[in-house]
Amino acid sequence: MAEPEPTTAAAAPAPGRLRNAFGGVLCAFTLLLIGVLAFSIRLFSVIKYESVIHEFDPYFNFRVTQFLSKNGIYEFWNWFDDRTWYPLGRVIGGTVYPGLTLTAGSIWWLVNALNIPLSVETVCVFTAPIFSANASWATYLLTKEAKGTGAGLMAAAILAMVPSYISRSVAGSYDNEAVAIFALVFTFYLYLKTLNTGSLFYATLNALSYFYMVCSWGGYTFIINLIPMHVLLCIVTGRYSSRLYIAYAPLVILGTLLAALVPVVGFNAVLTSEHFASFLVFIILHVVAFVYYIKGLLTPRLFKVAMTLVITVGLAVCFAVVAVLVALVASSPTKGWSGRSLSLLDPTYASKYIPIIASVSEHQPPTWPSYFMDINVLAFLVPAGIISCFLPLSDASSFMVLYLVTAVYFSGVMVRLMLVLAPAACILSGIALSSAFDVLTRSMKFQLSKVFNDGSAVSGDSIAEGSTASNDTKGSSTSTVNTNSAKIENRTEKSEKPSKKNRKKDREVTGSVPVKPKKEKRLSVLPLEASVVGTLLLIVLGGFYVVHCVWAAAEAYSAPSIVLTSRSREGLHVFDDFREAYAWLSHNTDVDDKVASWWDYGYQTTAMANRTVIVDNNTWNNTHIATVGTAMSSPEKAAWEIFDSLDVKYVLVVFGGLVGYPSDDINKFLWMVRIGGGEFPHIKEPDYLRDGQYRVDSQATPTMLNCLMYKLCYYRFVETDGKGFDRVRGYEIGKKHFKLTHFEEVFTTHHWMVRIYKLKPQKNRIRGKLKKLKSSSKTSSTLAAGRKKNPWQ
Amino acid sequence: MAAPRLPVLFLLLALLVVACRGEASGEGPRGRKVLVLVDDLAVRSSHSAFFGSLQARGLDLEFRLADDPKLSLHRYGQYLYDGLVLFAPSTPRFGGSVDQNAVLEFIDAGHDMILAADSSASDLIRGIATECGVDFDEDPEAMVIDHINYASTEVEGDHTLIAGDDLIESDVILGSKKIDAPVLFRGIGHAANPSNSLVLKVLSASPSAYSANPKTKLASPPSLTGSAISLVSVMQARNNARVLISGSLDLFSNRFLKSSVKKAGSKLSHEKAGNEQFVTETSKWVFHERGHLKAVNVKHHKIGETNEPSMYRINDDLEYSVEIYEWSGTSWKPYVADDVQVQFYMMSPYVLKNMSTDKKGVYSSSFKVPDVYGVFQFKVEYQKLGYTGLSLAKQIPVRPYRHNEYERFITSAYPYYAASFSTMGAFFIFSIAYLYHK
């Protein structure tokens, strides 16, 4: 572009700086608002229900946090919990990802140090919303690294309310993912930042942030595989730079060391296949770096010679390493992969081999509606975002595309990983929206200015428009509200001092992004009408998205699942049976009593009832779970023996047949059979199915009708309505009148959702064989009763 | 009842009674108040020797007719008696609030009973026996007949007076002094399921015995024959309630206690039948004057320490001790045996050791905690024939090493330490060299 005259150049920076400062403030303010939005949209659960911990896993995390805040970090690190997995116990410190609890624990500690007396529970409830605000800021930074401020703000705003993320981070949903998504996005941001700047400082931060991620969630393997993939991609596409080396090599070394510090990961950080990719790429990177280095030193001819040398040596080394790795991998039975990772790579793996993984609903593949539910319009914006990432393709934007592609695959395998997809989708949609607005507003301005300026300085203006537009996107969120004001602002500015501005902008543009903008501008001028319509459509789309998100946050994802509600004509019904049952347990049973239930309720029982459980949601010991599954699917006597051998005093079942609560134990029962049958072959699934159909009505198999689960669930059920009509399954139960011989009912909650049984003690005496005596003695006693009256009369 | 108008006094009296009770029961394993139910008060005199021996041992007997309408085993939720002697074989029903279930509940509440049947045993008595695991011959007319081992005190007879000498070999039940003379028995036989581990045959019939109606000819083979017939059985329920069931009420009678006995075909004639010794010793056992063990002072600690930890670590060395005493009828005496075992148990015993005793009641054993963490239990399961069962379980978690309990400064790792420190040193040297090389 034309060189600016020295005088104007000297005068130019002042308004420019002002504009930048104004943009910065606006940007910061917008970010603040986004944070507030992210926080407050997650408070529906607190407002609609109450400030409680939700679901299952959060209860465990809550309990761990309580322990941490009470006993300090060292005790927590070495915590051996004897209240779960009786009698095996569980080494909590060594099997838990401590990131979440440490975070909440330190928040609690900090808050208390400031003399703000908050309970641990309150802190836990609000950890997730706080971190989703953080996550949206991290998204802003990440997208800014890739595509500039406008896209960053857009992406942050979208992420703040993406339903998929809301589902895991409403207030009370105190789970690992709540902080992990922040850590994930932030690690990616620091990686890109390092990649863009080549600064060791950021590399260090990146490693630390990776450490935080490792602490927080098992999903860290996604990072340690995605980044090597990106590095490899860069090398293959010839985009190697020494910045890449700085971004990657220290991360691998420091990250591995730091990951090995987390007890739950430990030596896995170097021994399992999930991490091998990073080491392999690390070696390749070194070879490549060395080659580039030599290349810099030598003349081309000699370089060729050196190349052959290096390549032969390098290949030899690579082969050696690969051979060693393959040997290592082959020597382990699961090929070095954990079951969960394997089920990621081979979606059918879990259902084939590990029923316990397959039994968890969040490990199932998602359905299409769930995509629409969870990311909504983003699904349509993402392709646009990908295209936008390719114009122009930078290291950062290629990373985004790679991230998205892998995340889409993983989310297709497991519903739970939809959560990983959400940030990617948000970022790319943010990019797409931002560039779309960019193009539309620019062409609008161009067209408008044509109208105003009567085509006097078309060429100059078009350039000016482009640059101001790009400035706008930098300064403001390109949000829909701003378009009008920007237009006006632009017009007025232009009328004041067009020439100065133009030149200044020119220089800026040429300085920062050489040549390209001009070409883009020329291409992307659209007719005024089209651009206005387009903008409006985008605004409508955005509005639709916001409405959907708020609906999702308010209705779909806020239920704490510990308290249920239903609306009927009489009004709101609250089912608080779970807490009722746990409170009963904690008040009416001995402290050391063992409570057996299906593992779903293990965490809640330990946390809320403070009773020892046999199995819980940390499904680390398949045999133990299978034992409980077998007991539940055995007839009463066999079940009693199994439970007695485990010192169980109480058995807890969840039954939804009376109120129509579908996720009860009868519906989960087939999994118990499967898991039990996996370890104990005398439990056979077909015995419980009639012609391949699972049913508990009169068509059900005798095995089904005699198993413990059926009996415990439907004991005395017929007394409720006289027919025994199960409202979940929608038919009358098969066996209505029966007695329990080895168990006795001790507590049933108000809506029959939780039923607690006690194991009867062994009989004090063993009866003789004679049966008929009993009946005759009975008759004699009735006779006696009949006769007894005589003396009195 | 002394002063119904002075409730305060009454209350005091009641308190006094309770206090006395408490003291008494605190001493021995069982209280001393026994209800004797008889068909006919004549039994009181015809069996006075037996009752006398009970009373001589301090038991407080209360005689009631079985169909006494005011009969009651408990009042205000408290049992009035600590034992029951049921010498009412022919009673068809009990009076008052007592029925079969009441008696069984009485046993299940941890009380003892002596039950004697007869050839006229009613369904009620048979029912109680069946519930205790003993089946009397169903034929109401049947008696145990033995044409070889009968007592030849009578000149002629139908060989229903049996001189039984097939006694259980247990010092606990029958006392340490051997019963030489045969035990006279006349009544009905019963059988116990051999798989029933709670019932013991104390006095079995000889192989030549059978159970049939002595007045008629045998029409069909008798259902109970040979040594499967038990004449006297005892049952110790899982809660250690003891029940003695005899098919003969006469066994306890003065006549049998005092009579001399000569077994048919045997030259040896005994001055006195073994009955007296037999009933005295078995009643001692039934009323927990013998063979009642108690375990107290369960202690465990690490070797070299004295206080009990709430948790052990794997590979800790620990010591477990328990004191076991036996009630001798008058006082708690140290129990001496060499077969008391302790288990360190988690789903299966990881450690199973005999405990050594110091002959003063203290049993102890020391062992190393296995290299497995989990919630273990110290278990002492001591079920010895005739003794009350001891079943002690104490839960104790075993934790893995803490992070700072692993071995440090392993020799073979010294090169690594050296390397780490050398790189650290090199880093400093390098920094200095790099900064000042110009």
Place this chain on the structure above:
Amino acid sequence: MPKAAGDAKLLIQSLSKAYAATPTNLKIIDLYVVFAVATAVVQVVYMGVVGSFPFNSFLSGVLSCIGTAVLAVCLRIQVNKDNKEFKDLAPERAFADFVLCNLVLHLVIMNFLG
């Protein structure tokens, strides 16, 4: 073969020549890198002989060396005057980053060693 040998000779010569032209500070770094890598190799050999029992110590020992080397290479890349990518990064800043990174590394190593 002779041609290859000649090439190799030529290669080594020109390499050493080219290398001689590198500034002293880079040479110091190179020396440092060589030292670290050598230590790492020694440890790996030792592990092969003795076995990998205190695996954490081995890991921390080797990774500390490799880490040091990698960081030094990063520093070398950044302070290399020939490298155009880092013109606006002051060598002092680069060195400060390097020190920070090393501190973190050694802190972790110390933590992991025992």
